[in-house]
Amino acid sequence: MMRLDARTAEFEAGFAALLDQARETTARVDAAVAEIIAAVRARGDAALLDCTARFDGWTPAGVGALKVSAEEIAAATAGIAPGLLKALDLAASRIERFHAAQKPEDLVVPDPAGLTLGMRWTALDAVGLYVPGGKAAYPSSVLMNALPARVAGVGRIAMVVPAPGGALNPLVLAAAQRAGVTEVYRIGGAQAVAALAWGTASIAPVDRIVGPGNAYVAEAKRQVFGRVGIDSIAGPSEVVVLADATNDPRHVAVDLLAQAEHDESAQAILITDDAGFADAVAAAVDAELASLPRGAIAGESWRRHGAIILVRAWPEAFALTNRLAPEHLQLMLPEPAAALREIRHAGAAFLGRWCPEALGDYVAGPNHVLPTGRTARFASGLSVFDFLKRTTWVEASAAGLAAIGPAAVALAEAEGLHAHGRSVALRLPPAG
Amino acid sequence: MMRLDARTAEFEAGFAALLDQARETTARVDAAVAEIIAAVRARGDAALLDCTARFDGWTPAGVGALKVSAEEIAAATAGIAPGLLKALDLAASRIERFHAAQKPEDLVVPDPAGLTLGMRWTALDAVGLYVPGGKAAYPSSVLMNALPARVAGVGRIAMVVPAPGGALNPLVLAAAQRAGVTEVYRIGGAQAVAALAWGTASIAPVDRIVGPGNAYVAEAKRQVFGRVGIDSIAGPSEVVVLADATNDPRHVAVDLLAQAEHDESAQAILITDDAGFADAVAAAVDAELASLPRGAIAGESWRRHGAIILVRAWPEAFALTNRLAPEHLQLMLPEPAAALREIRHAGAAFLGRWCPEALGDYVAGPNHVLPTGRTARFASGLSVFDFLKRTTWVEASAAGLAAIGPAAVALAEAEGLHAHGRSVALRLPPAG
Known part of the structure; x- marks a missing residue:
């Protein structure tokens, strides 16, 4: 964990180092991915079966085994605790409501020269949703990726999810069902991306592919881009918390660790104007780490990428935040709305001391797929706009x-x- | 030119071939581009001077010579004919008005659980605009790329344009001035993209780079993507014209050739329900080609990629158009607005017989930077949305x-x- 003090001469160099910190090394997998895509284009479903046996640890009985049937979904979801299904439904309803409010109106623009001009929004025909099968198989991500497409009016939402041993996460299937996913295939990796982009005899091609994945999936999305649209390639997650000394240090500490527990490359940064509060949060982080189930991951993230920055006054904190352009921003200050007006770049903001970022990960309503790694300078979170396109017209x-x-x-x-x-x-x- | 008749058995195979036609071969320049970007990152302005001498055919006197001064712009634009400046101003005013109408409102979303949710739009801080220096140095492109950024509220718009021999196109400079470009540099190629993305001592970095360029520029944009945002890599231009026999065949022929004259890879397609009209347009194309200054280019495009498709009825034409998802669509039919409602995918539509696509290239108001190569299935033309980003918030x-x-x-x-x-x-x- 890095401690920086804006009153010191070495601050600017330290902050610049924080900004430039590389938090990810991307493996070079382009040749392997190109080969997989070529195989799926050439041999279709047969290549999907081969790749699944080779990479996903199970051998499908045939092409029919790749598609998850409605009966399988019903059977898998039958055992989910009703309380959990109710939580999933509350989340889905709130996400739907927020994204419905984003839907833009068509324009007809008055024209002094007597022409008629306009702009019309239409939904994409078909979208592919990649869902990772490993540790990051999150039902909340299914809701966050599929619901904006559904709200936009996309007709086909085809989900792919690798199924190690053929088995799927029941809550992921329940989320898919609740979100209006129209097809589920138990395939993954570059082969799944290739199938969505180019189509096979059993899987119709889509127009855009969204959702997180490993290095192979990210590279496959890069390679099929142009043929289909893709979302941005997400980097490690991050949070910046602005908090004054009136907050409970333990709340702030757990908020920082909620970010850090994602993975070792995640980043959590506290900016405060009170040195004593900074010390108290640092101590609380150490105390909480001891009892946290994912403490090893969170501790590694905090040691490698965590930071506590001490500023003289809040305008300085706002300026540093704009340079960081964080994915998530918590404003735990007496007037958080006024503070937000000083922020030009952030993916999502959480205002006040009762609004931990985790609320936004699940149930608040706005999307949790957000721009990382300072890209909030020019990019935005996932939204209905990602599933609509515009046609301008002139008469x-x-x-x-x-x-x-x-x-x-x-x-x-x-x-x-x-x-x-x-x-x-x-x-x-x-x-x- | 390909003639297809929807009444024939071989139609579907022919149309599928048209859809899959590759109209561009991309040179592999990734290694050369990576080297140039690394040089600019390592040596900054010194590398820019080297690359300019090496690739752009002139040797700048020093770093100061790379920036185009206000005096130079004033001197270069002083000789432009007043009528031409007036045309440029009419175009700019109409483009501004249309794009201003696109500006979205911030949202505050009512919440049944008593939270406050919202979404806020903010402009990017700084944008880089690439303008090609060769045959495609179009003042209209400067307006179309810079004005949406200006309307969005972008503070810095830095334009780069290679200057063979150091000289610049006066009308391009006039367009930059009218469009609110804040800085102009006479640099080009991958080195200009690298300078915009990473910054040098004399050029501050930007957040997003837009504008067309050659294979080196396109590859450089690909390589800096992530560090900055980029626009989509445009392919060759195309038009689909739906026209019935009540139209003047010569009008349709010239509209097709206006597309074909862009370059040999451009594509112009007529869909009609009247075989005699199809013949008349084909004959008129040949006749017009003879007198067209860019007839060699347009003729090559028409022979290689042009098509005339005969349909039995208009619903068939609408369905084929949706499969083509054209960049430009002219609807020269008695009820063009009704026809547009049947079209799901098109970058820009031009309605009626008095609305040639060229009107939209210059003065109609909507943007002429549009999705090519069937990407209108998921992508949209340039707009103020490209220069804004969203921050969602929860309290x-x-x-x-x-x-x-x-x-x-x-x-x-x-x-x-x-x-x-x-x-x-x-x-x-x-x-x-």
């Missing part, structure tokens, strides 16, 4: 064309695009 | 947390993320 009458056409002709000629100019000029009334 | 009171917190705890425990659960549970009132 011109002869009079409208006559009003603005000559300018188009002049510019086309200046650019040396004479057929462009001629396509307008031919339709203009004779000069007179 | 919870103790009562709000108590209402939904237990569900978060249940889901966190089910996912094995105990610090997540604990960060919520610690703040809940004692169970009683």
Whole structure:
């Protein structure tokens, strides 16, 4: 854990080092992935069966075994505790409500020259959702990825999830069902991404692929990009907590550890204006680590990437936060809404002392798929906008064309695009 | 040019071949580009000077020569014909008005559990705009790329443009000035992209890079993606024209050629329900080609990638159009607005017989940077949304947390993320 003090001369160098800290090393898997994609394109379902036997630790009986049937889903989800299903439903309902509010209106733009201009939003036809099968098989991620697509109006939502030994996580299936996933396949890795992008005899191709995955999945998404859309490749998760000394140090400590327990590359940063409070939080982190089931992971993250930054005044904290552009930001300050107005870059903000980031991971309503690694400077969390696209349109009458056409002709000629100019000029009334 | 007739047995195979037609071969330049980016990161401005001398055909006197001064812009634009400046201004004003209408509102979402939820839009701090220096140095592209950023509220818009021999296109500089570009550098290639992404002593880094370029520029954007945002890598341009026999065949022919004159990889497709009209357009294309200044390019595009498709009825044409998902779509039909409702995928639509696509390239108002190569299935044209990002936020009171917190705890425990659960549970009132 790094301690930085804005009052010291070495602060700027230390903060710059924090900003540049590489938290991930990406394995080079491009050649292996290219080979898998080529195999799926060439041999379709047969390649999927081969790859599943080779990489996923089980041998499907045939192509039919790759698709998870409605009966299997019903059987798998029957044993889930009702309280847990109720929690899942509360989460889904709140996520749906928030994302429904994002849905944009079509535009018709008034035009002084008498044309009619507009912009129309339409949903994608089909989306693929990658769900990791290992330790990161999170039902909450299924809700967060599938519900915005469903709210946007996407017709087909095809989920792929690797099934080590053929078995699936029942709560993941329940989440898929609640979120309106239309098809589930027990396939994973680069082969699943290839099947979604190119299609096979048994899996129809989709238009966009979203969802987290390992290095093979990330590289496969990169390689099929263009053929289909993809979401951004998420890096390790991070939180910045701004907290003054009126907070309970233990609350802040557990909030930091909630981030740190994701994996060893996660990052948790506290910024405070009180040295004593900083010490108290540091001590509370150590105390909490001792009893935390994922304490080894969280401790490693905290030692490697954690930081406590002491500032002289809050404007300094806001400026540092804008440089960090964090994925998650907790504003545990007396006037958190006013503080948020000073922040230009953050994926998601959590205001006040009753709003731990974990609330947003599950039930608050906004999406938990967020821009990491300072990309909140230019990127946003997942939303209905990711599952809609825009068509702009123009309707011109002869009079409208006559009003603005000559300018188009002049510019086309200046650019040396004479057929462009001629396509307008031919339709203009004779000069007179 | 391919003639297809939907009444024939071989139609589906022919149409599938049209859909799969590869219209571009991408040179492998990744190693060369990686080397250039590494040089700019390591040596900054000195590497920019070296690369400019090596690749751009002129030797800058020093770092100061890379930046285009306000005096240089004033001198270069002084000689532009007033009529042309007026056309540029009309285009800019109309593009501004249309993009201003796109600006979304912040959300505050009512919540039944008593929390406050919202979503806020903020502009990017800084954007880089790549402008090609060769045959494709189009002032209209400067307007289309820079104005949405300006309308979004981006503070810094840094333009880079290679200057063979050090000279720049005056109308490109006038467009930059009109569009609110804040800095212009006469650099290009992968080195310019690297400088925008990583910054040098004389060029501050940006958050997103947009604008078209050659294979080196496209690969450089790919390689800096993640460090900064990028726009999509545009492929060759295309148009689909739906026209019935009441149209003037010559109008349709010139519209097809306006697309074809862009480059040999461009594609122009006519879909009609009248065989005689199809013949008339084909003949008119040949006649117009003879007198077109860029006839060699347009002819090559038409022969290689052009197509005329004959359908039995318009619903068939709409279905084929959805499979093509064209960048540009002209609907030269009696009820174009009704036809547009049948189209799910198109970058931009032009309605009626008085609305050639070239109007949209220059002055209509919507953006001319559009998704190519069937990517309109999932992608959209450039807009203010490309220069804004969203921050979602949640504010919870103790009562709000108590209402939904237990569900978060249940889901966190089910996912094995105990610090997540604990960060919520610690703040809940004692169970009683």
